[in-house]
Amino acid sequence: MTKKDQDTDVEFIQALAELLRENDLTELQVKRDYGEDKTLNVRVSRQTMIAAAAPQVIAAPPVAAATAAAPAPTAPEASPDDPAQHPGAVTSPMVGTVYLAAEPGAAPFITVGASITEGQTLLIVEAMKTMNQIPAPKSGKITRILVDDGSPVEFGSPLVIIE
Numbered sequence: 148m149t150k151k152d153q154d155t156d157v158e159f160i161q162a163l164a165e166l167l168r169e170n171d172l173t174e175l176q177v178k179r180d181y182g183e184d185k186t187l188n189v190r191v192s193r194q195t196m197i198a199a200a201a202p203q204v205i206a207a208p209p210v211a212a213a214t215a216a217a218p219a220p221t222a223p224e225a226s227p228d229d230p231a232q233h234p235g236a237v238t239s240p241m242v243g244t245v246y247l248a249a250e251p252g253a254a255p256f257i258t259v260g261a262s263i264t265e266g267q268t269l270l271i272v273e274a275m276k277t278m279n280q281i282p283a284p285k286s287g288k289i290t291r292i293l294v295d296d297g298s299p300v301e302f303g304s305p306l307v308i309i310e
Contacts, residue, residue: 156187159179159187159189160189160191163175163177163189163191164191167191167192173192174190174191174192175190175191175192176188176189176190176191177189177190230291230293230305230308231303231304231305233305233308235285235287235290235308235309235310236305236306236307236308237269237281237283237284237305237306237307237308237309238303238304238305238306239272239281239300239301239302239303239304239305239306240272240279240281240302241272241274241279241302242274242299242300242301242302243272243273243274243275243279243299243300244272244273244274244297244298244299244300245270245271245272245273245294245295245296245297245298245299245300245306246270246271246272246273246278246296246297247270247271247292247294247296248296249271255296256268256269256270256271257269257270257289257292257307258289258292259289259290259291259292260288260289260290261288261289262286262287262288263283263286263287263288263289263309264283264286265282265283265284265285265286266282266283267282267283268280268281268282268283269281269282269283269289269306269307270294270306270307272300281306283309284309285309287309287310288309288310289307289308289309290308290309290310291307291308292306292307293305293306293307293308294306294307
């Protein structure tokens, strides 16, 4: 491989890294064929850090010394606003794009307040041009729909809450 080829490859990899950053992607993989027995396989990835919320400390009013000692604090519970921690949360089994209806303009599969049965299609996640129906893991009532039609989702993202 010549110096010119190496410089071109470095520029190519830098362009891929820039694409990764500009489009807020976590991974990009490309294979380049230069001819017989000359290929370049590049995988550019980055880790995304999810910052944990700092616990809030609320100052308590002073307590008299004669008061009994307070019980030891317990482990903090999951925030009630965090839908991913809800016991009825249905999460995405893959990375893709969510569709709430079978086709544009069609009635959505589910609505808030609707009763559903186990196995009923909740929505579709498109991944690699394949439409994947996401079935209800249990029967119940839809209390929240956490995604918008056409929005991207990551693996494990909460989609809906069934109670």
